[in-house]
Amino acid sequence: MSVFESEPSVETPADDASTADLPAARQCLSDFVRSQERHTTCVVGFGWIPCADAPSTYEELQAAYARSTATGEPLPISSAHTEPVIYTSSGVNLAHRFVHDVHHVRLGLNFELDDELELALWHLEQLRAAGFGRHSLEYARFQADLVGQVLVNGLVHRFPADQERFALECVQLGLDAGVLLELRRRE
Numbered sequence: 001m002s003v004f005e006s007e008p009s010v011e012t013p014a015d016d017a018s019t020a021d022l023p024a025a026r027q028c029l030s031d032f033v034r035s036q037e038r039h040t041t042c043v044v045g046f047g048w049i050p051c052a053d054a055p056s057t058y059e060e061l062q063a064a065y066a067r068s069t070a071t072g073e074p075l076p077i078s079s080a081h082t083e084p085v086i087y088t089s090s091g092v093n094l095a096h097r098f099v100h101d102v103h104h105v106r107l108g109l110n111f112e113l114d115d116e117l118e119l120a121l122w123h124l125e126q127l128r129a130a131g132f133g134r135h136s137l138e139y140a141r142f143q144a145d146l147v148g149q150v151l152v153n154g155l156v157h158r159f160p161a162d163q164e165r166f167a168l169e170c171v172q173l174g175l176d177a178g179v180l181l182e183l184r185r186r187e
Helices: 018-043 057-072 090-106 113-129 137-156 161-175 175-184
Strands: 050-051 075-078
Touching: 018 090, 018 113, 018 137, 050 090, 057 090, 075 090, 090 113, 090 175, 113 137, 137 161, 137 175, 161 175
Parallel strands: 050 075
Antiparallel strands: none
16 A cells, blocks of 8 residues: 555644635735735845746856845846746746745855755744744645755755645645655656
């Protein structure tokens, strides 16, 4: 019997949530991200623009961040792989990428896996500070998107192709089993 044919052995946020709760959680998480985007824009003094050739290394991101800080021009954010996502739209996903990229630089965290994990935990702490506890559906979805993707990338050097499906499986099965299911999926 596969782990996926049995019931989860530990309680997950989905144990207390129904599928009917997902749209509300998606909206709350999207509202949180938009709030973070507005706050970040106010703090750094620039916004973002979707871009097919956005910075792809930490050094390129640092240079783009410095340019945006000096000129006020929008920070280029990767427009690749923006659907399907855990938020209400690809625009919210891009807004999260903006917050994420800005804080890579502000917190001095590069693109190595340990720094990506630290940044993921920073995002989760921001969510908790906004009132979404560790056992909320919003937290579970954000954790799957952030921490789950770091795990998948670290183990098989790719990101989940379908972020929404991946996050839902992590919520339903638990993060560990959701990651394993994604690792066994051959895209």
